[in-house]
Amino acid sequence: xxxxxxxxxxxxxxxxxxxxxxxxxxxxxxxxxxxxxxxxxxxxxxxxxxxxxxxxxxxxxxxxxxxxxxxxxxxxxxxxxxxxxxxxxxxxxxxxxxxxxxxxxxxxxxxxxxxxxxxxxxxxxxxxxxxxxxxxxxxxxxxxxxxxxxxxxxxxxxxxxxxxxxxxxxxxxxxxxxxxxxxxxxxxxxxxxxxxxxxxxxxxxxxxxxxxxxxxxxxxxxxxxxxxxxxxxxxxxxxxxxxxxxxxxxxxxxxxxxxxxxxxxxxxxxxxxxxxxxxxxxxxxxxxxxxxxxxxxxxxxxxxxxxxxxxxxxxxxxxxxxxxxxxxxxxxxxxxxxxxxxxxxxxxxxxxxxxxxxxxxxxxxxxxxxxxxxxxxxxxxxxxxxxxxxxxxxxxxxxxxxxxxxxxxxxxxxxxxxxxxxxxxxxxxxxxxxxxxxxxxxxxxxxxxxxxxxxxxxxxxxxxxxxxxxxxxxxxxxxxxxxxxxxxxxxxxxxxxxxxxxxxxxxxxxxxxxxxxxxxxxxxxxxxxxxxxxxxxxxxxxxxxxxxxxxxxxxxxxxxxxxxxxxxxxxxxxxxxxxxxxxxxxx
Numbered sequence: 113x114x115x116x117x118x119x120x121x122x123x124x125x126x127x128x129x130x131x132x133x134x135x136x137x138x139x140x141x142x143x144x145x146x147x148x149x150x151x152x153x154x155x156x157x158x159x160x161x162x163x164x165x166x167x168x169x170x171x172x173x174x175x176x177x178x179x180x181x182x183x184x185x186x187x188x189x190x191x192x193x194x195x196x197x198x199x200x201x202x203x204x205x206x207x208x209x210x211x212x213x214x215x216x217x218x219x220x221x222x223x224x225x226x227x228x229x230x231x232x233x234x235x236x237x238x239x240x241x242x243x244x245x246x247x248x249x250x251x252x253x254x255x256x257x258x259x260x261x262x263x264x265x266x267x268x269x270x271x272x273x274x275x276x277x278x279x280x281x282x283x284x285x286x287x288x289x290x291x292x293x294x295x296x297x298x299x300x301x302x303x304x305x306x307x308x309x310x311x312x313x314x315x316x317x318x319x320x321x322x323x324x325x326x327x328x329x330x331x332x333x334x335x336x337x338x339x340x341x342x343x344x345x346x347x348x349x350x351x352x353x354x355x356x357x358x359x360x361x362x363x364x365x366x367x368x369x370x371x372x373x374x375x376x377x378x379x380x381x382x383x384x385x386x387x388x389x390x391x392x393x394x395x396x397x398x399x400x401x402x403x404x405x406x407x408x409x410x411x412x413x414x415x416x417x418x419x420x421x422x423x424x425x426x427x428x429x430x431x432x433x434x435x436x437x438x439x440x441x442x443x444x445x446x447x448x449x450x451x452x453x454x455x456x457x458x459x460x461x462x463x464x465x466x467x468x469x470x471x472x473x474x475x476x477x478x479x480x481x482x483x484x485x486x487x488x489x490x491x492x493x494x495x496x497x498x499x500x501x502x503x504x505x506x507x508x509x510x511x512x513x514x515x516x517x518x519x520x521x522x523x524x525x526x527x528x529x530x531x532x533x534x535x536x537x538x539x540x541x542x543x544x545x546x547x548x549x550x551x552x553x554x555x556x557x558x559x560x561x562x563x564x565x566x567x568x569x570x571x572x573x574x575x576x577x578x579x580x581x582x583x584x585x586x587x588x589x590x591x592x593x594x595x596x597x598x599x600x601x602x603x604x605x606x607x608x609x610x611x612x613x614x615x616x617x618x619x620x621x622x623x624x625x626x627x628x629x630x631x632x633x634x635x636x637x638x639x640x641x642x643x644x645x646x647x648x649x650x651x652x653x654x655x656x657x658x659x660x661x662x663x664x665x666x667x668x669x670x671x672x673x674x675x676x677x678x679x680x681x682x683x684x685x686x687x688x689x690x691x692x693x694x695x696x697x698x699x
Contacts, residue, residue: 116240118328119149120231120271122224122247122262123156123217124255126280126423127202128381129209130320133279134246139321149243152325154210155231156203158221158351161254163191163199165221165338167353174337178223180354183561184484186500186510189355192565194534195418196351198379202422204344205380215324218331219347221338225261232269234332244272248423251476252572253484280420281473282427282466283307284315293478298489298587300471310463311435311455314428364515365531368616374408375415375535375568384419388433391416392445397434401461405539407610413537414462418569420469427466434459472577475587483576486557488585495585498554509653510558513548516615519652521628522601523547525614532614534568539604545582546595551654556583598658601628617643631655 121134129135141147158165160178169176181190191199207217220227228245235242245266247259259275266273277285289306290296297303307313334340341347377383391397396411406412419425437445438459440452450456479489487493500506512518516527526540536544541563549556560579564570580586584593601624605611608627612619618627620641626632630643631652638644 117149117243118151120245121154126248127206131317131426135321136318142325151328155218157227164354167350168221168338170339185557186561188561188565194568198568200347201379213324216327219340224258228262229265238330242271246274248276249278280423280426281470283313296474296478314431317429373533381424384425392437395448398450398458400458407537421571472573476573488580492585517648519648521611522597525611528614530566543595543597549583550594598628
């Protein structure tokens, strides 16, 4: 009997069964009479440098061989509880899909290169030949290091190493209108015009494989001191166990009574497709352009980003759902406004947003490590940033920012929602980033790291690219733009309903002027609400005075989405907001 020939497939952010080029090719090859491998071993590694793995230790007396997975600037956990749960659910859903197709998924903790080396050594001891190690290409400094380490291990063992194109994006890498990363335009609009019309840009998605090769009969185990639970609940528990350490805001941030999360979703490919179908059937794709700046409810925006970030779904799959709805070729969405009538402003806007994800990822490829540097893509060293590690008062300000006690209602509501749910809307993310970077002048990377830790939908390129963009050091032709969070609150939360949903202390109030600027509260109101002496009421971190007047109607105070046109929505240039900043001594 011949020795087993094993192909290892290392998964990272390609946690999907359908539209997966690697699985598609493996299934096709295995159906041929002479296939180069007899067994498939899909492997997912909880990467110790990006997610804390000490909760997987087999015994409380064991010690992890890896440093804690904390961020470089502020020391936050790299992956907080919300994303950890969503990730675990996505991994488990993939495990089920693979098992249903005759395969399975081995879960490991550690460093990718070491894990592959341990598997190669273990199979050699079992007289099994590893014929190849395949994985999908990703952008990022750590991601490239993983690829180099895995390549080195595979080639040393004389196994084929193959790095596949990452096909979860809207425009396929093979269709990007340039070959060198440095040729990417520094302005999104220029890039968009190069790939339009967007409705014709994506390639077709790939069908899910019908059957896959079996797992090897004998698989090297997870090395000590770690042990992998055999249930989803056990995985989530292990990921969450170490996260109870600092920073602990849980004592000051409790779930407000009757507050509803805008992101109560679960991870996994099946859940992602359910969400897309719901958006079409509910008409939310059609109305997206008009509702995307909402803040309360489930369907004001698509909220597909968490599944996209982990590769549970792909941008071209979303595009195909939209095509079917626009062309009326399936029953999905029949009877909904816009069905069978071609592209509408809502579906066009969804495609527009998907292209932004492409662009930020290409910018990461172009600029590499500059994604994480204080001076940003622009290498702008002219800004005098404030660094909390050198100032205890600044450290206290950062804590207030994180726990949502800045004294700016719009900002505080967003920060509390983020901590409690793992989500906050795109409109609010822009305001929060502008507040920290532009109004407070504090190192913007602290905000980017906190978002990395807290967001369910954290995506390396989109998160860091957006923070650079709003800090004025990224790809933004109008780096002087500044959001006025009070003006923005009037525009997008005119009755203060969103703010009061998350800042429960302000619910008895009706006057938006005070809801958005609690420091304007009278002494009697402070007394009645039990807020006398609270720093966020008495000593706001920033007094951004704003009054509703005859010139303040209409949307404004920044930009729609990420500044895509709509220049008349100003206060983003050196105009109204800059005057406010001068009055309040901002810098």
